[in-house]
């Protein structure tokens with residue numbers, strides 16, 4: 001791609017000018033003779049996008065910021081949610097959480113995790129923002145639609161799990177929560193992870209980071225499958241429930257590392273833009 005770009009742009013009087021018949025990616029207007037750093041006179045799209053394809057190096061600042069913000073939100077809320085759960089476990093083991101302080105239980109078990117899950121969902125939503133460039137739009141919109149459906153289902157389940165018990169008397173419902181979290185852990189969470197990894201692989205290509213592409217490709221199917229398998233085993237052999245925290249951490253930690261690597265790359269592009 002970049003070779004083509006170099007040939008298509010010639011320097012005339014100090015300014016880079018499009019020297020070949022190159023159509024605008026958006027409206028197909030012939031950009032020949034126009035300044036490479038300018039905009040399409042027909043539709044105002046940046047000419048750089050038509051010259052450089054889908055490389056994120058030429059993506060708009062606002063778009064990159066959105067992706068970055070989304071990833072920060074996902075990573076922070078998932079980490080905080082995990083720490084919270086460990087804290088809850090510790091409180092329970094130390095005997096602080098009993099029927100006597102039900103407010104604390106409500107906060108720790110129902111409301112706070114709900115808040116962090118919703119924050120992570122908002123983060124995912126930002127992270128899959130489609131970039132309005134060329135042939136990739138359709139595919140990106142598709143990924144986002146599917147992810148939105150899955151996130152919507154997860155939200156409904158979360159409300160049933162976390163908010164309905166608040167209104168209907170907490171101890172009665174907690175026994176039934178297992179069924180809902182089973183659906184979520186068996187189907188929805190692995191689906192979200194797979195979609196996000198799929199999207200990350202595509203972003204890694206546009207970030208032109210070969211090693212990130214390779215590691216995302218490696219992780220695209222196995223961690224989500226393991227997550228689903230874990231939920232399945234837990235449901236039929238509750239003994240696995242004890243291992244659940246450890247095993248899902250082993251799956252989620254490398255996943256979050258990968259997302260953080262992507263975040264770092266995007267941050268780098270934003271820094272370059274600033275300089």
Ligand SMILES: [Zn+2]
Pocket residue numbers: 024025026027028029040041042043044045
């Ligand atoms: Zn145009």
